[in-house]
Structures are given as structure tokens and as C-alpha cells.
Amino acid sequence: MKVLIVHPYSFAKYKGGVERYCKNLEKGLSLHVEISQLNGHYFKLFGEPIPTIKNFQIIKEKKPDILHLQGPRPFATIVGIFGKILGKRTVLTYHSYLNPKNYLRRAVAVLDRLISKYIFDFLIVTSEEYRKKVRQFFPENKIKIIPLLIEEHFFKYSRSKEECRKELLIGQEKVALFVGKLDRHHYFKGLDVLIKAAKLLLGGINPIRSKSPKATAPSEAGTSNGVKIIIAGDGDKRRECEQMVLKLALEEKVKFVGEISSDEILMRYYRASDVLVLPSTSDTESFGFVLLEAMAGGLPIITTNVVGSASLIGAKKAGIIIPPNNPEALANAIQKLLEEKPLYQRLQENGKKFAEEFRIQKNINKFLEVYKCAAEKTRY
Numbered sequence: 001m002k003v004l005i006v007h008p009y010s011f012a013k014y015k016g017g018v019e020r021y022c023k024n025l026e027k028g029l030s031l032h033v034e035i036s037q038l039n040g041h042y043f044k045l046f047g048e049p050i051p052t053i054k055n056f057q058i059i060k061e062k063k064p065d066i067l068h069l070q071g072p073r074p075f076a077t078i079v080g081i082f083g084k085i086l087g088k089r090t091v092l093t094y095h096s097y098l099n100p101k102n103y104l105r106r107a108v109a110v111l112d113r114l115i116s117k118y119i120f121d122f123l124i125v126t127s128e129e130y131r132k133k134v135r136q137f138f139p140e141n142k143i144k145i146i147p148l149l150i151e152e153h154f155f156k157y158s159r160s161k162e163e164c165r166k167e168l169l170i171g172q173e174k175v176a177l178f179v180g181k182l183d184r185h186h187y188f189k190g191l192d193v194l195i196k197a198a199k200l201l202l203g204g205i206n207p208i209r210s211k212s213p214k215a216t217a218p219s220e221a222g223t224s225n226g227v228k229i230i231i232a233g234d235g236d237k238r239r240e241c242e243q244m245v246l247k248l249a250l251e252e253k254v255k256f257v258g259e260i261s262s263d264e265i266l267m268r269y270y271r272a273s274d275v276l277v278l279p280s281t282s283d284t285e286s287f288g289f290v291l292l293e294a295m296a297g298g299l300p301i302i303t304t305n306v307v308g309s310a311s312l313i314g315a316k317k318a319g320i321i322i323p324p325n326n327p328e329a330l331a332n333a334i335q336k337l338l339e340e341k342p343l344y345q346r347l348q349e350n351g352k353k354f355a356e357e358f359r360i361q362k363n364i365n366k367f368l369e370v371y372k373c374a375a376e377k378t379r380y
Contacts, residue, residue, distance in 0.1 A: 001371060002034045004064035008042045008049035008075045015259060016181055017289040018070050018095055024149040025068070028364035033371070036062060042075060046104070047185075049075045056082040066091060066371045069120075072098060072112050080119040089374040092120040096284045097133045113137040121374045124367075126287045127308040133283075146366045148287055150358045154296040157267045164272040173226045174338050177273035177299075179260070179290045183235030190279035190304070191231065191241055196327035197279075198229045199248045201334055227253070227334070232269055234259040270297045275337055278303040281324045291319070292358050295351030300344060302333045318354035319347060 009016075011023040022037075029035045038058055042049035059067070059082055067083040067090045069076040080090045098109045116123070116138055123143045125131050131143055165171075176198075180189045231241070231254065238256065245254045260266045270276070276294035278285070278301065286308040291301050301319040303310060313319045320337060322329040337344055356362075 001066065001375065002062070002064040003029060003066045003068055003371060004036055004038050004059065004062055006038045006067055006069040006076065006079050008039055008051070010039050011037065020289055021093070021148060022070065024151055024360060025367065027151070028149055028360040029367065032364065032368055048073065051075050051078050055079050059083060059086055059088065064088060065375055068093070070095060072096070072109065074108065074112070077112055077115070077119060084119060090120045091122045091124060091370055091374055092116070093124040094130060094134050096286050097130065098284060099282065122370050124370060127312065129308045129311060130286055144366070144370050147358050147363055148289060148292060149360045149363055150292050150296055150355060151263070151360065153263060154267065154293045155355070157271060157297050159268065159271060161271055164268045168268060168272050170228070170272050173228045175228050175230055175273040176334055177230050177232065177269060177276050179232045179266070179276070180278070181235050182233045182238040182241060184237060186235070188280050188282035188284045190281040190324065192244060193279045193281065193325060193327050193330060194229065194277055195241065195244050195248065195250065195254060197330035197334065198250055198254055200327055200331040201227055202250065202253050229254040230269065230273065231256045232260050266293070267297060270294050270299050273299060275299065275334060276301045277330070277334065278307065279324070279330055280304050280307050282306060283308065292355050296355040298348045298352055300337055300347035300351060302330065302337065313354065316350055316354045317346070318350040
């Protein structure tokens with residue numbers, strides 16, 4: 001069987017969650033099917049990649065049995081139409097339930113949902129929450145839940161915290177880490193909420209005080225003025241976030257380190273940190289790749305209840321779940337986690353167990369099953 005993974009951006013050049021998904025999928029499938037990529041052939045229209053006719057020609061030349069596309073976005077829909085014209089079977093991984101504020105983009109998103117059942121043979125989603133969303137416009141018997149795939153090295157990173165901190169020039173302070181794109185397409189990441197929480201946590205406005213009788217004093221635990229926020233990521237909104245940090249006089253406590261260039265450096269930051277924070281503000285955040293990567297290495301996580309994986313994480317007690325757009329709740333959660341050692345250790349252990357279910361070898365056969373059904377034109 002020949003499978004063509006389709007995405008506008010290079011899996012190697014770009015470091016977003018969808019690119020990581022494609023890279024891990026390609027790695028897992030390579031032992032089972034003939035796998036190849038289709039990316040890079042597009043022009044931009046209102047900031048959105050639109051495929052050129054070159055994609056049609058490449059599909060025709062490569063002669064794949066299955067097109068596995070990444071969406072929802074116009075690129076996937078149009079290339080899916082190319083595939084249908086050429087008689088190919090099409091599978092779409094539905095990564096985000098888009099709710100654009102722009103009226104034109106919203107209209108495009110609605111149209112995309114309406115025509116999806118005529119273009120794609122199967123939809124793959126990463127959580128039950130997303131299955132409930134997409135079944136509103138796509139046949140339920142053609143929707144398959146398949147978890148994200150996490151590479152093995154995130155489970156086996158062996159370098160010590162002290163060694164990683166030394167290389168990253170991090171001192172003895174506690175570190176709350178944020179990893180994500182800082183661009184307008186990822187408006188839902190909630191970095192502004194984290195920055196506001198940092199102001200509260202660091203004692204600038206109404207300093208947070210834990211109400212837990214088990215908590216140690218902030219000065220003793222190092223969770224007040226001893227917390228540093230590290231922001232790993234880049235994009236056209238970075239300058240705006242940096243200005244917010246300056247306005248709140250947090251430049252000594254909030255550090256921007258730019259885009260992480262490799263898994264090795266990313267794992268180094270995970271190991272050097274004390275907690276990963278993903279304060280997403282919208283259910284457009286379908287799962288949260290970084291949550292799994294962090295948990296695989298034993299780093300506790302805090303996220304919001306609108307993230308697609310929140311109910312799973314909450315059920316397994318694998319992280320702290322808070323409401324979105326609530327800086328005070330986030331500040332309290334960070335302080336509580338860093339002060340209460342039993343809670344911290346419990347989340348480390350539960351997080352590792354949770355991440356185990358997302359190993360590549362545990363889930364790759366589920367993709368093969370979808371491809372087989374698509375190729376044979378059968379349903380579940």
C-alpha cells in the first residue's frame with residue numbers, strides 16, 4: 001500500500017504540533033507501508049496556504065492508494081478534491097475545530113465542514129470531545145479516534161536536571177515552561193493569561209497565597225519571587241507579548257527563548273523545568289502535543305478544561321485542570337503544584353502512565369486499519 005502524507009509545510013522545517021504529528025506518523029508507518037510526503041507547493045491568500053496545480057501532478061505521478069491530509073484548512077480540502085478527481089481514497093486528520101473571529105474565515109470554515117463528507121472517506125480525531133464535534137457534520141461511522149503519537153526518546157531522556165539547567169543558564173529558581181507558536185493562527189494558546197498569572201504569582205498585584213495547610217511558605221518553597229517563566233516559541237505575536245511583559249515589569253522573571261530547533265533542546269527544557277503550562281483559551285486546542293511530551297519525561301502539567309485532552313487527563317489525575325482565561329486560577333495552580341511535594345510526585349507518576357498510551361508502536365495499527373477500510377471502501 002502507498003500512503004501520501006499531505007500538509008503544506010515541511011515536517012522538518014516547521015515545528016508546530018501538526019508537523020510533529022506528520023513526522024511521527026511517517027516514522028511509525030514506514031515499517032508497514034510505502035510512505036511519502038507532499039508539501040511545499042502553495043501560494044498564500046489572506047495568510048492561508050492555497051495549493052497549486054503542482055500538487056495534482058505529483059499525486060498523479062506518485063500514484064498513492066491513500067492520501068492522508070491534515071486539516072481543517074483550504075489546502076487539505078482542495079488537495080482532497082484533486083485526489084477525488086484522480087480516484088484516490090482520502091483520509092483527513094481533523095486537528096482543530098476552528099472558530100475564526102473574521103467573518104470571511106468563519107464562512108470558509110463552515111463551507112469546509114459542509115463539503116467535507118463529499119471529499120474525505122474517513123476522518124481521524126484525537127479525542128472523544130472532537131468526535132462529538134465532527135459528528136455534527138460528518139457520518140459517525142466514518143470517524144475514528146486515534147491518539148497522538150509520541151516518539152520513544154521523550155520517554156528515555158536520561159540527562160539530569162542539574163546538567164540541563166547548567167547548559168541552559170538556568171539558576172536555582174523554579175521554572176514554569178510554556179511551549180507553543182506565538183502567531184495569530186495560534187491565538188488560542190493563552191500566553192497572555194500566563195503573563196498575567198506571572199504578575200500575580202511574582203507578587204506584583206495581589207500576591208497569591210496558598211490556602212492549603214500542607215503548603216510551605218512561599219519564601220521557603222521558592223514559589224513566589226523565585227519562579228521564572230520561560231516561553232519557548234516564536235511568531236508574529238511575540239513582540240506584542242514581549243511588550244506586555246515590559247508593561248508589567250516582568251522582564252527579569254519572564255524569558256523568551258525563541259523557537260526550539262530540535263527535540264534534544266526541547267527535551268532539555270522539559271527536564272530543566274518544574275512544570276509545563278498550556279493555558280489555552282479555546283477548544284480549537286484539540287489535544288496539546290506538548291502536554292504528552294512533557295508527561296512522557298516526568299514533567300507535571302497544568303492546562304485548561306477547554307483543551308481536547310482535558311477530560312482524559314482529569315480522569316487519570318495526570319495533571320491540573322483549570323478554567324480558561326483565569327490568571328488567578330493559573331497562578332494558584334502553579335503555586336500549589338510547586339509547594340506540595342506529594343501532589344507533584346503523584347502528577348509525575350500519573351503523567352508518565354498516561355503518556356505511555358501514546359507510544360507510536362501502541363497505536364500505529366489503528367492508522368493501518370483506517371487505510372485498509374478506505375482502500376476497500378468499507379466502514380467500521
